[in-house]
């Protein structure tokens with residue numbers, strides 16, 4: 001999958017399916033599925049490292065996750081997330097973070113918010129790197145929002161999100177993630193938006209959807225927003241496999257003759 005094929009999907013009105021992924025083994029499985037696009041999200045901080053927000057993860061750690069996903073999923077379009085503060089310093093330092101992530105083999109970068117990022121987005125696009133924006137609930141601003149809350153309920157907030165999407169499009173971004181915004185707002189945006197819209201908790205009118213891999217696979221979580229649909233009960237399956245193994249070990253049934261040298 002490449003950027004032109006993604007744009008083609010949008011133009012044909014075919015939905016785009018994106019999932020997050022952070023490791024080589026899972027990426028190798030996703031590579032054999034019909035998933036179109038992978039996001040190596042900074043949600044890695046929470047689901048892979050047990051942090052309570054996305055803030056602690058560094059560019060170097062994101063680069064390690066991205067490199068392992070790139071090697072596992074050579075057929076997929078891979079977007080690397082720019083972590084907290086990695087794009088809010090000098091243009092030099094911001095571009096170094098972009099370079100570190102892109103040199104892992106990612107095909108695009110994603111960054112949260114718009115205000116203050118305009119020059120960087122323009123520069124990154126002019127450097128040949130596709131940019132995906134992210135508006136609505138931007139988890140790196142969790143301390144300003146006071147929690148993981150739906151954004152864009154009031155008219156002023158809706159106008160701001162509409163403007164942000166337009167600005168991203170004007171700056172040359174190829175796509176935008178709309179997170180946790182009312183479905184009616186998404187519908188209004190998606191109607192006139194000429195860049196790819198990807199939703200998460202944003203209704204069904206975007207060009208595509210993204211879900212955190214661990215959420216859709218049903219890994220246990222303290223936080224389960226209503227937009228998550230679980231396609232597997234991974235906790236139950238893992239527990240049953242581990243307990244079957246323990247029973248075999250304790251019952252002296254593992255290893256058997258065929259499994260021994």
Ligand code: KIV
Pocket residue numbers: 020039040041042043044081134177179200210212
């Ligand atoms: O980091 C992430 O997983 C994300 C998605 C929730 C869009 O940014």
